[in-house]
Amino acid sequence: MLKRVGRAARRRVAAAAVAGALLAAAVAATAGPVQAAGPNIIVNGGFEDGLTSWFVNNGNSTDGATLSATTDAYAGSSAVLVTGRKTTGSGPMQDLSGKVQAGKTYAITARVKYENPNSPATKQFFATMHYGGSTYTNVGTVTVARGQWGLVQGTFTIPASQSVATARLFIETPWTSNPASDPNTHLMDFKVDDVSVSEFVPSTTIEALGKNPGEGNPLISHKFGADGNAFVHNGRVYIYMTNDTQEYKPGPTGVSSTNTYASINTITVISSDDLVNWVDHGEIPVAGPNGVARYANNSWAPAMESKVVGGKEKFFLYFANNGGGSGVIVGDSPVGPWHDERGNLLITSATPGASNGINWLFDPGVFIDDDGQGYLVFGGGGDDGSRSAENTNHPKSTRVIRLGDDMISTKGSAEVIDAPLVFEAGHLFKREGKYYYSYSSNFGFGGPVDPNGPPTGAIAYLMADSPMGPWTPETYKGIIFKNPGTYFGAGGNNHQSVFKLGDQYYFTYHAQTLNSRITGGATQGFRSPHLAKLDFNADGTIKEVKGDYKGVEQVRNLNPYRVIEAETIAWQQGIATKKIDGASEEFGAQAPNLVVHDIDNGDWTSLAKVDFGTAGATGVTAKVRPLVAGGKIQVRLDGRTSPVVATIPVDAPLGEWTKLTAVLDGVTGVHDVYFTYAGPEGADLFEIDSWSFATTSQEVKLTVTAAPRCIGSSVYVAVTAVNDGDAPATIELNTPFGKKTVADVAPGKQAYQSFNTRTAQIDAGKVTVTGTATIDGKQVTTSYDTNYTAAGCR
Numbered sequence: 090m091l092k093r094v095g096r097a098a099r100r101r102v103a104a105a106a107v108a109g110a111l112l113a114a115a116v117a118a119t120a121g122p123v124q125a126a127g128p129n130i131i132v133n134g135g136f137e138d139g140l141t142s143w144f145v146n147n148g149n150s151t152d153g154a155t156l157s158a159t160t161d162a163y164a165g166s167s168a169v170l171v172t173g174r175k176t177t178g179s180g181p182m183q184d185l186s187g188k189v190q191a192g193k194t195y196a197i198t199a200r201v202k203y204e205n206p207n208s209p210a211t212k213q214f215f216a217t218m219h220y221g222g223s224t225y226t227n228v229g230t231v232t233v234a235r236g237q238w239g240l241v242q243g244t245f246t247i248p249a250s251q252s253v254a255t256a257r258l259f260i261e262t263p264w265t266s267n268p269a270s271d272p273n274t275h276l277m278d279f280k281v282d283d284v285s286v287s288e289f290v291p292s293t294t295i296e297a298l299g300k301n302p303g304e305g306n307p308l309i310s311h312k313f314g315a316d317g318n319a320f321v322h323n324g325r326v327y328i329y330m331t332n333d334t335q336e337y338k339p340g341p342t343g344v345s346s347t348n349t350y351a352s353i354n355t356i357t358v359i360s361s362d363d364l365v366n367w368v369d370h371g372e373i374p375v376a377g378p379n380g381v382a383r384y385a386n387n388s389w390a391p392a393m394e395s396k397v398v399g400g401k402e403k404f405f406l407y408f409a410n411n412g413g414g415s416g417v418i419v420g421d422s423p424v425g426p427w428h429d430e431r432g433n434l435l436i437t438s439a440t441p442g443a444s445n446g447i448n449w450l451f452d453p454g455v456f457i458d459d460d461g462q463g464y465l466v467f468g469g470g471g472d473d474g475s476r477s478a479e480n481t482n483h484p485k486s487t488r489v490i491r492l493g494d495d496m497i498s499t500k501g502s503a504e505v506i507d508a509p510l511v512f513e514a515g516h517l518f519k520r521e522g523k524y525y526y527s528y529s530s531n532f533g534f535g536g537p538v539d540p541n542g543p544p545t546g547a548i549a550y551l552m553a554d555s556p557m558g559p560w561t562p563e564t565y566k567g568i569i570f571k572n573p574g575t576y577f578g579a580g581g582n583n584h585q586s587v588f589k590l591g592d593q594y595y596f597t598y599h600a601q602t603l604n605s606r607i608t609g610g611a612t613q614g615f616r617s618p619h620l621a622k623l624d625f626n627a628d629g630t631i632k633e634v635k636g637d638y639k640g641v642e643q644v645r646n647l648n649p650y651r652v653i654e655a656e657t658i659a660w661q662q663g664i665a666t667k668k669i670d671g672a673s674e675e676f677g678a679q680a681p682n683l684v685v686h687d688i689d690n691g692d693w694t695s696l697a698k699v700d701f702g703t704a705g706a707t708g709v710t711a712k713v714r715p716l717v718a719g720g721k722i723q724v725r726l727d728g729r730t731s732p733v734v735a736t737i738p739v740d741a742p743l744g745e746w747t748k749l750t751a752v753l754d755g756v757t758g759v760h761d762v763y764f765t766y767a768g769p770e771g772a773d774l775f776e777i778d779s780w781s782f783a784t785t786s787q788e789v790k791l792t793v794t795a796a797p798r799c800i801g802s803s804v805y806v807a808v809t810a811v812n813d814g815d816a817p818a819t820i821e822l823n824t825p826f827g828k829k830t831v832a833d834v835a836p837g838k839q840a841y842q843s844f845n846t847r848t849a850q851i852d853a854g855k856v857t858v859t860g861t862a863t864i865d866g867k868q869v870t871t872s873y874d875t876n877y878t879a880a881g882c883r
């Protein structure tokens with residue numbers, strides 16, 4: 090039997106195939122996907138120790154040939170020559186018994202050459218595994234031109250049921266029953282060199298283009314993220330997602346097995362303050378032996394809210410422990426660090442009113458009303474097997490319950506939400522005095538679907554005057570979003586949240602768009618986050634959202650004159666991210682720091698709508714860790730094939746983080762910035778931590794801090810602005826609690842005011858400080874926004 094070798098559309102593979110083609114023009118190259126290979130299992134694969142560990146295939150009594158060392162090597166000084174072959178299977182063999190395991194995947198490469206002038210101009214060769222008896226499996230192949238070295242290549246998975254007590258590898262030509270009838274065609278001499286078999290470890294880096302430049306959806310294209318829940322804090326939206334990437338295991342053909350969700354125990358976080366450039370904050374280790382909540386196995390479908398508890402703002406991240414319950418962990422900031430303050434699940438079948446015995450106690454949705462009272466909606470499923478109209482249209486499987494003041498306990502009993510055709514993904518929000526419960530409808534429990542309710546697999550909603558409803562079928566108002574299959578081909582489940590940024594409401598949903606783009610259409614359940622604007626009718630009902638790739642408009646330009654984490658990406662191709670030790674320079678001591686890695690020649694990243702201003706940029710700096718010599722970062726404007734405006738040679742000691750700078754010749758105005766990466770083919774070039782741009786722009790340099798403190802039972806917000814410039818400045822401190830202007834603050838001196846908020850508790854907020862000074866004969870005003878944290882005084 091012939092196991093076909095998968096053909097993959099990945100660029101690093103293509104590069105490897107090109108290298109082979111240069112050596113053997115007629116090679117029909119096939120190759121597996123990107124791989125990180127284990128050590129070579131073959132002993133003396135290069136024949137530099139003569140024939141040590143090699144013998145002639147003797148699987149059949151008719152097989153036979155002579156092996157001898159030859160100095161006509163592909164590499165090194167020696168190869169093997171096979172002569173006197175009796176069968177097509179007569180070739181060099183090595184015993185791998187005890188070295189390979191059933192169920193594992195291996196990659197093989199070998200070099201072959203034949204030279205008989207009476208043989209055909211091209212000839213196919215196989216690498217073949219013999220598991221004893223009559224079980225032969227071709228595991229790699231090449232068609233090679235006479236007189237040239239060809240590259241046998243393949244990946245193969247040994248079936249889990251295969252006995253590997255005997256496991257032998259050999260090189261052969263295609264089988265025919267009577268090879269002696271035409272020995273020049275079937276039994277020619279040949280040479281073999283550089284045989285390698287190593288365990289195949291697939292790369293999870295997505296090398297395909299998953300998000301087209303100019304488009305907003307999916308939000309990210311270097312990893313997956315499902316069940317997105319948006320949380321706005323200090324003008325920045327954070328999206329917490331089920332980490333589907335944990336289930337992504339591309340096999341030898343580059344296609345993953347189906348997402349079962351079973352191994353997902355981390356939550357992925359991204360954030361943006363402009364809705365197009367997204368920062369990757371990495372994964373929160375929620376459940377499992379390495380998780381914050383070790384009592385839980387899974388972390389699906391997160392939901393986030395913050396509240397001042399005991400005078401300190403805390404961040405409550407709810408998650409589903411598969412279908413069996415829901416838990417919560419507590420953070421010191423939207424990106425942690427995270428703590429377990431409860432020690433066990435928040436919602437279980439023991440929660441009053443939670444269980445009807447058949448529903449799933451998952452998909453927590455959190456909401457805090459204006460009076461500080463928290464609510465949790467949860468639940469789903471509910472198919473009782475009756476196939477009845479009542480069970481299909483009214484499974485009554487979801488609930489709403491009050492949360493305790495600590496946000497990690499419940500109060501009272503959960504109330505039934507009777508949402509038509511309900512299935513999962515409940516979400517509660519408020520707008521203009523009305524409460525909305527949105528949810529995903531089911532796919533039919535066998536009974537007739539009521540045409541007056543939502544269609545199957547859609548996001549529908551109810552409206553009521555209280556967070557507790559009552560959520561009766563009469564509160565059903567329609568659908569927000571049809572199944573993603575309507576817009577993107579691939580359907581599947583869905584999940585949503587609603588948030589407000591500025592004056593605009595937005596809607597998050599997921600779709601298998603990146604999954605589809607990786608495979609060229611097929612999907613295996615890997616979901617990606619999408620955004621859309623959410624608009625309302627005058628009566629408060631919701632205008633239906635249409636799914637698209639365009640997404641939403643960028644709401645503000647990106648300021649380049651600061652540290653920008655390199656894991657901030659609008660569009661990219663071929664990179665991956667990973668967390669490294671230490672804090673984020675941009676997001677502070679509490680925030681994890683990630684770097685961009687798996688950077689190959691041709692990979693690129695970009696930032697959308699970067700505002701270089703009128704004075705312009707004079708330099709660009711990258712914090713990088715070179716991995717090979719000869720790498721470089723090219724900077725281009727408005728397109729990844731546009732002219733290069735600056736090149737940073739990544740020329741520094743290998744393996745060490747360093748800052749490298751290139752001059753920019755006064756780039757002004759607003760541009761998309763593309764960083765394109767170049768260097769030796771087939772090598773990991775470097776890792777990137779952050780970017781920054783420099784400008785000659787004349788600005789009043791201030792260092793601004795704002796912090797709440799208690800004086801008696803009142804919160805005061807203390808604002809300090811230090812004049813870091815060379816000229817005296819007039820400094821204006823603006824807060825929600827008043828403003829103060831200090832004239833002629835000398836260089837090195839400060840303006841200070843402690844503003845009395847006249848309340849015992851404040852939410853987090855923002856102060857704006859402007860400095861005005863005369864610089865080079867011109868009056869210059871520069872504005873700084875600084876956040877202060879929420880606080881309470883008792």
Ligand SMILES: [Ca+2]
Binds near residue numbers: 135137165166168
């Ligand atoms: Ca050799």
Ligand SMILES: [Ca+2]
Binds near residue numbers: 296663665688689692
């Ligand atoms: Ca790459």
Ligand SMILES: [Ca+2]
Binds near residue numbers: 683778
């Ligand atoms: Ca970074």
